[in-house]
Amino acid sequence: MATPPVEPFQDLSDQEVERRILAARASLGDQTIILGHHYQAEAVIRFADVIGDSYELAKKAAQSSARLIVFCGVHFMAESADILTRDDQTVVMPDLDAGCPMADMASRGEVEGAWVQLAELGRPDDLFLPVTYINSQADVKAFCGAHGGITCTSANAPKALRWALERRPKILFLPDQHLGRNTALAQGFRPEEIALWQPHLPLGGNTREGLARARILLWNGHCHVHSRFAVEHVAQARRDHPGAKVIVHPECCHEVVAASDLAGSTGVIVKVVKEAPAGSAWVIGTEVNLVSRLAREEPGKTILPLVSSMCPNMYKNSARDLLHVVENPGRINVVKVSGDVREPARLALQRMLDL
Ligand code: SF4
Structure with a gap:
């Protein structure tokens, strides 16, 4: 199918952009839902049918029967929505370049490399349960799903940690070290039971004894917006x-x-x-x-x-980008997770929704 021409939206006035978004939205009717993350700029989020955090929006996507889901957020959120919806539903984003640097701090290859090294302690699938923050790439979620693990958000991380520790003695928490550490400390873990995995160092920068002692192994990722x-x-x-x-x-x-x-x-x-x-x-x-x-x-x-800290990635979605996707429904900026990743990633997400 030919890609529709990109309209010169930059030349449109804000009023004209708004008028055309509302007109396109009205003609799409209830077969379309616009989901907006709390961090979206006002110019975009005012068109959202549902506003929420990543957990609320993942749940909403899973429950929605709309044929077109316009996800105003970052890429991992749209991926999760696609994984949780049926094949005949289409997920699009206003700007496909709206990614999350933290999600990119753990690649599937790096996580698999860590798993191989953790075999020093014994069979990793007996010792560690992988838990990934929803702010992660789809194939990292798939890794977790395939190894009995689970996805979490900041809303349910404590529950996910408890769920994981009922199943295995240790957790590999991906990719946000701060959410993992804050959650573990709030649950009563001592600092010496928590270790950091630095993917570019042998044994993640740990000794064998340190890894044997650790109950919670944190991936060395962070959000630059909140680290400020x-x-x-x-x-x-x-x-x-x-x-x-x-x-x-x-x-x-x-x-x-x-x-x-x-x-x-x-x-x-x-x-x-x-x-x-x-x-x-x-x-x-x-x-x-x-x-x-x-x-x-x-x-x-x-x-x-506390200080003004903006997520430049969330900010990439503009009202003009939104106009582009609602005037070309399902034809541009489609987010589709491939078949081999989809099912194990869905498993990890579904375990979270079932918590
Ligand atoms: S606020 Fe941080 S974690 Fe959230 S999308 Fe932006 S960079 Fe990623």
């Missing part, structure tokens, strides 16, 4: 806004989580701040588009970013 937050920012926020509560995402490093009043997934941050009493003050350590939206939606509260 530092303990000094929390201290500064407390000086500048005495009385404000500091709430951060568990993708922040443990020192920042420990210095804050609360830590929670994107969905938890939204819920806590929305349910807080009028007049309360919040300093939030997560992606700034969400913080700005909460500030607009909750005018009776003081809501400030």
Whole structure:
């Protein structure tokens, strides 16, 4: 099928872009659903039928019967939506280049290499259960699914860890070391039971004894948006806004989580701040588009970013990109996960949805 010509959307006014998105959306009817992640810019998310974090949107995609799912988020989210939907449903993204650097920090080859090295301790499939954050490539999810493992999000990481440890004595947690460490420490693991796997070093930079001692082995990945937050920012926020509560995402490093009043997934941050009493003050350590939206939606509260940290990848999706995909439904920017990866990855995702 010929690729439709790219329209010169850059020449359109914002009003014209909006008018055409609404017209295209109306003509697509209920056979189309637009899902928008909380970190999307206002110019895009205002067209979303459902707004949520990665867990809520994965669930929504799995339940949806729409023939076309427009996923305004980053690539791993659209992949997960495709894996969880039927073959006759099509998932598209406004901009296929909207990726996630953290997801790219663990490749299937690197994970398989780690598995081979972990055989030093015994049969890895008897010792380790692989748990991957949903912020991962589809073939890493497939690796987890094929080895009895599970996907998690920041909303259900504690449950996923418990689920995993009921099945095997140790966990390999991919790819976000901070979510893994924060979750493990909150569940009572001691720091010496947690080790870091650096994929380019022999034994991941560990000794054999260190690996034998570790219950939780963390992949050396991180989110650069949340790694920007530092303990000094929390201290500064407390000086500048005495009385404000500091709430951060568990993708922040443990020192920042420990210095804050609360830590929670994107969905938890939204819920806590929305349910807080009028007049309360919040300093939030997560992606700034969400913080700005909460500030607009909750005018009776003081809501400030810990520091302004934007995800440039989420920001790649523009209203003009959205117009392009809704005017060419199912013909461009299709995200399709191949057959051999699809089933084991679906297994890992389904185990998470069944938690
Ligand atoms: S905020 Fe971080 S984890 Fe989320 S998409 Fe952006 S880079 Fe990836």
